[in-house]
Amino acid sequence: MAGGDAHKDRDVLVTVEARTKGTRRSSVSHRLLQEPQNQGIHTPWALEQALKRDRTERALPFHRASHDPPPSKTRAILVDKISNKTFEHCGAKYRTSPKPPAINRRDPMTNSTSPPEERPLFDPFAPGFTDDPYPQYAALREAAPVYQHPLGFWVVSRYEDVYALLRSDTSAELRNVAADSMDNLRQEDEKKKTLLIDGFSMIDRDPPDHTRLRRLVQQAFSPKSIRALAPRIGELTEELLDGIADAGEGDLVRDLASPLPFTVIAEMLGAPEAHHTRIRELSGTLVRSLEPINDPALMRDIEAADAELSEITAEMVEWKRRTPGDDLMTALIRANEDGETLSEDELTAQVLLLYIAGHETTVNLVSGGTLALLNHPEQLELLRRSPDELMPNAVEELLRYDSPLQSSRRIMLRSTPIGGVDLPAGAFVIAGLGSANRDERRWGPDADTVRLERADARSHVAFGAGPHHCLGASLARLEASVVFTRLLRRFPKLAPNGDVSWNGRINVRGLASLPISVR
Secondary structure (H helix, E strand, C coil), rough: CCCHHHHHHHHCCEEEEEEEEEEECCEEHHHHHHHHHHCCCCCHHHHHHHHHHHHHCCCCCCCCCCCCCCCCEEEEEEEEECCCCCEEEECCEEEEECCCCCEEEEECCCCCCCCCCCCCCCCCCCCCCCCCCHHHHHHHHCCCEEECCCCCEEEECCCCHHHHHHHHCECCCHHCCCCCCCCCHHHHHHHCCCCHHHHHHHHHHHCCCCHHHHHHHHHHCCHHHHHCCCHHHHCCCCCCCHHHHHHHHHHHHHHCCCCCCHHHHHHHHHHHHHHHHHHHHHHHHHHHHHCCCHHHHHHHHHHHHHHHHHHHHHHHHHHHHHHCCCHHHHHHHHHHHCCCCCCCHHHHHHHHHHHHHHHHHHHHHHHHHHHHHHHHHHHHHHHHHHHHHHHHHHHHHHHHCCCCCCCCEEEEECCEEEEEEEEEECEEEEEHHHHHCCHHHHHHHCCCCCCCCCCCCHHHCCCCCHHHHCCCCHHHHHHHHHHHHHHHHHCCEEEEECEEEEECCCCCEEEEEEEEEEC
């Protein structure tokens, strides 16, 4: 493997150990040593200061294999969490390792060494994770498919185990997390209790509340109701494509993938058009509540967005009571008036959830699917040649390849064996949807590539499984099918037109920008 390719194409971390002027250096990344400001480092103290600066942005596992001889000159070790291989680059021998080692920390006051601290196998805050989490998923599937994180929660990463977990008798309510575990999760839950969407929406409730809330909404998402939306989705798509065609280029996220599903769900709810822009801005902030939050400023922004959206929704509900229509919001209001025990908070929370769930995941499907096709040009041409025949399965394969939602939480109600591990009652478990959809045991050796003719693509878990299977799955499939069909038909010269950027989210992961040209 060429060294440039190793650094560019693999999920790797590089460490270097060296002797300089008789003083052994602590481990440090090869990149760090090469930076101009660090060329004069010759003492452990100076090197430690450089490392401290670097650790604010990176979390690198520093290690050397116990059988490696002490280096007499700069030596690089390539750490790849997926495999064990050795290769050379620029005269240095690189060895890959499936797992970072423990770290012994020495107390300078007592000269004693603390117990080893393991680097977690699952680290969604690692640099680059939100751009490409799949190498880390692969490492988990190989080393610890049912993995307990040092913070106490569990991660399930293989398809068979994820599917079993999603269909098992579990809870979605954080009150069922064991009292003696995951204090940090409970603290985060306390912070989020002020959010109306958390605790009152159907995704956060167990039966019978979940069943009741889902029943009130699901009529609008019946196959018949969704099919009736196809003409309108087609009209909206053509209008948005006209703008891209006129300019000859555009940002697929900004100009198509984002405005289309938002307009569709807003019209389904019967929201006044005057509110669309502000609701879209606020929902983009509120969706961050579905992510791990360790930033107080972000939490304040989410709380403010939740409060403003709740106020706007309450105003819309009152307006709908005075001017009812043939829409989902009116249906929810009437259900409440007919004695279906839908509280005002529950009504508002379902509307907020529909804005987010009906918008954000489809943005990721449309933009991520388009990028996947551009990155697999032979599959793109195959779809152009046979759109009617291939489109339904193509949408399923694109959902499998890059899941719009990367994970789903479950809390164990009783000790349950998953993947040969007994998950205890009260355990908080992350079902790795994105990882399961790339599991070679289920999808074969080409799991990391797009193959639109994959016979069993619809078996993916991108929409979850069991009682919490995504209510809007049919709508997302229809929107993606309409967009891909018309996008490819109108723009035979569709091509990438610059660097993509990602939204930085761990769970609702997707593109922030996808520049394209069409001429």
